[in-house]
């Protein structure tokens with residue numbers, strides 16, 4: 433079974449064709465990063481306009497590159513939320529058009545379910561129940577994954593998401609947007625012990641909080657202590673990564689899961705990948721991480737989630753709407 437996946441929730445216009453929820457035939461991602469960089473963040477109205485301009489060509493290119501054409505597609509999966517309302521509507525409407533005109537089933541996918549499903553784009557079986565750390569620009573969640581379609585969030589961020597903390601930290605350091613990959617790169621030349629940043633471990637809950645560390649960085653920079661930007665980036669990143677790893681391991685122990693999964697844009701961070709690998713190995717827990725290119729927003733992950741929803745009978749009606757603040761499982 434081949435699904436066409438569509439993703440336009442933020443600043444990437446993406447379409448993909450995925451076979452049996454596992455094998456990627458094509459995954460086209462048109463990033464608008466350069467357009468938004470000069471504003472220091474995503475401008476929703478500009479994002480919507482760019483999606484409108486490119487979605488038709490990207491859908492056509494996806495089915496052409498996959499060698500299937502629209503005739504070889506069995507169903508259409510699209511992000512229904514959360515995300516930027518106008519941006520979401522572009523992909524959702526395009527997906528509905530394909531589904532309606534071709535008489536294909538339409539499947540609305542929660543964006544975070546998509547990120548989790550990036551872990552299913554492999555021949556390696558997942559050992560359920562698993563625990564997935566989802567860290568993106570908008571989310572820091574710990575989710576129990578009981579099956580491909582049964583997700584139970586057990587922890588959220590109470591303020592900034594991990595990616596948001598990295599993006600805002602980069603802005604404080606005058607580094608440009610998006611900050612996560614820039615901090616990742618700079619930190620490799622820095623000394624993380626040069627400065628100490630607080631870790632908000634919030635014992636007794638699986639929630640996260642990253643606003644305190646952002647304020648600590650701002651104070652450090654304003655104090656004029658003269659640390660090298662590489663050292664500040666390394667120390668800041670280490671504090672965030674340590675918090676993510678420690679809380680994930682604590683939740684895995686408490687819930688007795690059989691495997692740990694990583695997902696979301698921040699899951700492409702080199703230090704998070706390395707430290708999570710070490711911590712899981714020490715704990716005797718198998719870890720699965722999608723390749724870095726499947727951690728950031730893409731439509732293959734939406735098609736993967738859509739495939740499993742379809743098999744579970746969770747098809748959407750053509751009156752499906754985009755929901756900017758869609759709840760997982762809602």
Ligand code: KG4
Pocket residue numbers: 442567568569570571594595596598599610611612613616696697698699700701702727728729
């Ligand atoms: O999942 P994603 O592409 O979009 C959302 O759903 O938000 O995640 C984007 C986030 C941004 O905050 C970006 O700075 C962060 O992922 N990110 C990284 C890296 N690559 C992207 N953070 C740390 N290290 C990276 N290499």
Ligand code: ZN
Pocket residue numbers: 543547568569696697728729
């Ligand atoms: Zn995302």
